[in-house]
Amino acid sequence: MKELVIDLEVEKTEILKRYRALLRASKSTLQKGDKRMIRKAFDMALESHKDMRRKSGEPYIYHPIAVAQIAAEEIGLGTTSIVCALLHDVVEDTDVTLDDIEQEFGKKVAKIIDGLTKISGVFDTNSSLQAENFRKMLLTLADDVRVILIKLADRLHNMRTMEFMPRDKQLKLSSETVYLYAPLAHRLGLYAIKSELEDLSMKYMERETYQFIKNKLNEKKAEREKFIRDFIEPVKKVLNGQGLDADLFGRPKSIHSIWNKMKKKSIPFEEVYDLFAIRVILDSTPENEKADCWKAYSIVTDLYRPNPDRLRDWISSPKANGYESLHTTVMGPRGQWVEVQIRTKRMNEIAEKGFAAHWKYKESSTDSGLDQWVQKVRDMLKNPDSNALEFLDDFKMNLFSDEIFIFTPKGALIQLPLNATALDFAFEIHTDVGASCIGAKVNHKLVPLSYKLQNGDQVEIITSSKQAPKEDWLNFVVTAKAKAKIKSALKEEKRRVAEDGKEILERKLKSLKITYNSENIHKLSYYFKLASTQDLFFNIAKGLIDMKDLKDYQQSEKVVENKPQDRIENEQLQGLLRNIKAKDSDMLMIGEDMKKID
Numbered sequence: 108m109k110e111l112v113i114d115l116e117v118e119k120t121e122i123l124k125r126y127r128a129l130l131r132a133s134k135s136t137l138q139k140g141d142k143r144m145i146r147k148a149f150d151m152a153l154e155s156h157k158d159m160r161r162k163s164g165e166p167y168i169y170h171p172i173a174v175a176q177i178a179a180e181e182i183g184l185g186t187t188s189i190v191c192a193l194l195h196d197v198v199e200d201t202d203v204t205l206d207d208i209e210q211e212f213g214k215k216v217a218k219i220i221d222g223l224t225k226i227s228g229v230f231d232t233n234s235s236l237q238a239e240n241f242r243k244m245l246l247t248l249a250d251d252v253r254v255i256l257i258k259l260a261d262r263l264h265n266m267r268t269m270e271f272m273p274r275d276k277q278l279k280l281s282s283e284t285v286y287l288y289a290p291l292a293h294r295l296g297l298y299a300i301k302s303e304l305e306d307l308s309m310k311y312m313e314r315e316t317y318q319f320i321k322n323k324l325n326e327k328k329a330e331r332e333k334f335i336r337d338f339i340e341p342v343k344k345v346l347n348g349q350g351l352d353a354d355l356f357g358r359p360k361s362i363h364s365i366w367n368k369m370k371k372k373s374i375p376f377e378e379v380y381d382l383f384a385i386r387v388i389l390d391s392t393p394e395n396e397k398a399d400c401w402k403a404y405s406i407v408t409d410l411y412r413p414n415p416d417r418l419r420d421w422i423s424s425p426k427a428n429g430y431e432s433l434h435t436t437v438m439g440p441r442g443q444w445v446e447v448q449i450r451t452k453r454m455n456e457i458a459e460k461g462f463a464a465h466w467k468y469k470e471s472s473t474d475s476g477l478d479q480w481v482q483k484v485r486d487m488l489k490n491p492d493s494n495a496l497e498f499l500d501d502f503k504m505n506l507f508s509d510e511i512f513i514f515t516p517k518g519a520l521i522q523l524p525l526n527a528t529a530l531d532f533a534f535e536i537h538t539d540v541g542a543s544c545i546g547a548k549v550n551h552k553l554v555p556l557s558y559k560l561q562n563g564d565q566v567e568i569i570t571s572s573k574q575a576p577k578e579d580w581l582n583f584v585v586t587a588k589a590k591a592k593i594k595s596a597l598k599e600e601k602r603r604v605a606e607d608g609k610e611i612l613e614r615k616l617k618s619l620k621i622t623y624n625s626e627n628i629h630k631l632s633y634y635f636k637l638a639s640t641q642d643l644f645f646n647i648a649k650g651l652i653d654m655k656d657l658k659d660y661q662q663s664e665k666v667v668e669n670k671p672q673d674r675i676e677n678e679q680l681q682g683l684l685r686n687i688k689a690k691d692s693d694m695l696m697i698g699e700d701m702k703k704i705d
Contacts, residue, residue, distance in 0.1 A: 125172045136185040148190040155201035162271040177260035183460045191219045222254035266307040281308035296428035305363035320362045352390040357383045384446040391451045411437035514565040530556040533568045534589035543570040557583040605641045608648030
């Protein structure tokens with residue numbers, strides 16, 4: 108018994124040690140009274156989880172502390188988020204209620220925790236339910252993005268400590284992580300977290316490949332480090348000589364991205380040349396940032412020959428997730444290509460911590476791409492038509508997509524996913540513009556609706572009041588907005604045509620002396636093998652079913668009417684039995700043929 112007591116003492120010390128580390132991590136954001144608030148949350152979490160243990164046997168409280176630490180240190184979130192991270196499991200796992208939390212910590216914290224509790228139920232057995240919940244979770248995201256950021260921290264810690272989980276759980280969590288969390292981190296610009304989530308998922312899903320690449324990277328480590336030193340020295344010398352304050356270092360590519368390259372290009376590990384990137388980080392004032400980056404670029408490319416096709420300028424037009432950087436690939440001293448990324452300290456922080464770092468520089472930066480993104484997600488969620496799973500796919504598509512920038516005739520910038528067409532652009536401007544679009548002028552040349560836009564195109568849309576959305580439009584639009592709008596317009600159009608068809612059918616049946624009632628309409632739909640009465644009306648209106656077809660139907664009905672009822676039933680049953688006997692089995696098959704039995 109004594110043994111256990113000592114363990115508890117050791118654990119107590121460890122818990123306090125971890126708590127102090129958390130306070131140190133959040134020091135930069137602490138205001139007056141914040142420390143007390145964090146302490147209060149910590150005490151509540153400690154008390155609520157006191158009898159719980161993790162799979163590894165450790166006290167459960169280690170987990171909320173770690174999540175809070177990730178939120179503070181790696182995402183850069185402030186006190187409210189730290190409090191929420193400490194309490195993120197209490198409502199779900201203990202008898203503490205949301206009201207208790209609201210009384211202790213206020214409305215804001217309660218709202219975020221409510222969001223977090225809802226999300227934890229997202230991944231359940233039923234996939235459409237899951238997508239529905241995922242929508243709800245994104246609605247809370249639109250409310251308060253911290254919900255998602257804390258959830259990411261929670262997922263990251265779970266992935267880091269997954270070795271004690273059963274194998275099926277490891278695989279489930281890993282696939283979810285790749286499917287939703289890594290792209291979310293990417294979209295929120297949390298590059299470091301995205302890479303780690305992908306690597307950790309791969310560690311469990313592709314064990315052999317992961318180990319293989321890891322070992323390969325370790326084999327050549329010393330050699331690589333020497334190469335990086337040789338590459339950096341001359342650059343650093345010239346940069347400092349020109350009065351630029353710069354940090355240079357080699358950053359190894361993540362295992363997941365190396366593996367992606369091997370798969371994409373079907374090449375062995377040995378042929379992946381860019382196993383690392385060189386980063387040049389400048390300490391520069393906001394007004395000189397751009398000039399300094401280009402100055403550094405010209406110094407690097409004076410020393411090493413650049414590959415002209417590989418220059419990427421995300422400083423002049425940042426990515427949607429706020430990423431700014433200058434990328435170039437140059438020929439290194441030993442005849443191999445090396446990727447060089449040039450950015451300032453501010454840009455680097457936004458690249459690493461993404462969205463949260465934006466707040467820090469909020470004064471200087473105008474509206475971030477993220478706000479637009481959250482707005483887009485909101486618009487998609489508000490569209491009542493879209494089925495939840497379709498939505499999830501559209502949403503995922505929007506997460507992974509690389510963007511292109513398109514200019515309107517007046518020079519306004521519109522952002523679209525890669526492979527977007529002129530029609531997508533039209534819908535992006537306005538639903539009515541999309542619906543009545545007949546063509547476009549790209550850089551003053553006429554192009555069809557399906558024309559794929561290129562980055563930097565200037566597009567003018569041509570409309571006509573006679574145009575209406577067509578079925579085949581769905582084959583070439585890529586944005587969720589365009590798809591949803593076209594689908595609902597087509598539904599509406601079909602409904603209108605069907606209304607006309609209904610009247611035409613009424614007249615035709617009258618002339619054939621067939622009573623127009625629901626029984627006959629259903630019989631007709633069945634006779635023409637149509638799924639619904641609406642399809643029947645639609646086909647009548649479109650002339651796909653004409654007078655001759657209706658007369659054929661009338662004949663077939665007459666034949667049936669002339670036979671006495673019991674004979675029909677008898678024949679049908681005989682036929683059915685013959686069918687069953689022919690199958691020569693002991694089983695009675697009930698299914699397809701049931702429709703034929705009255």
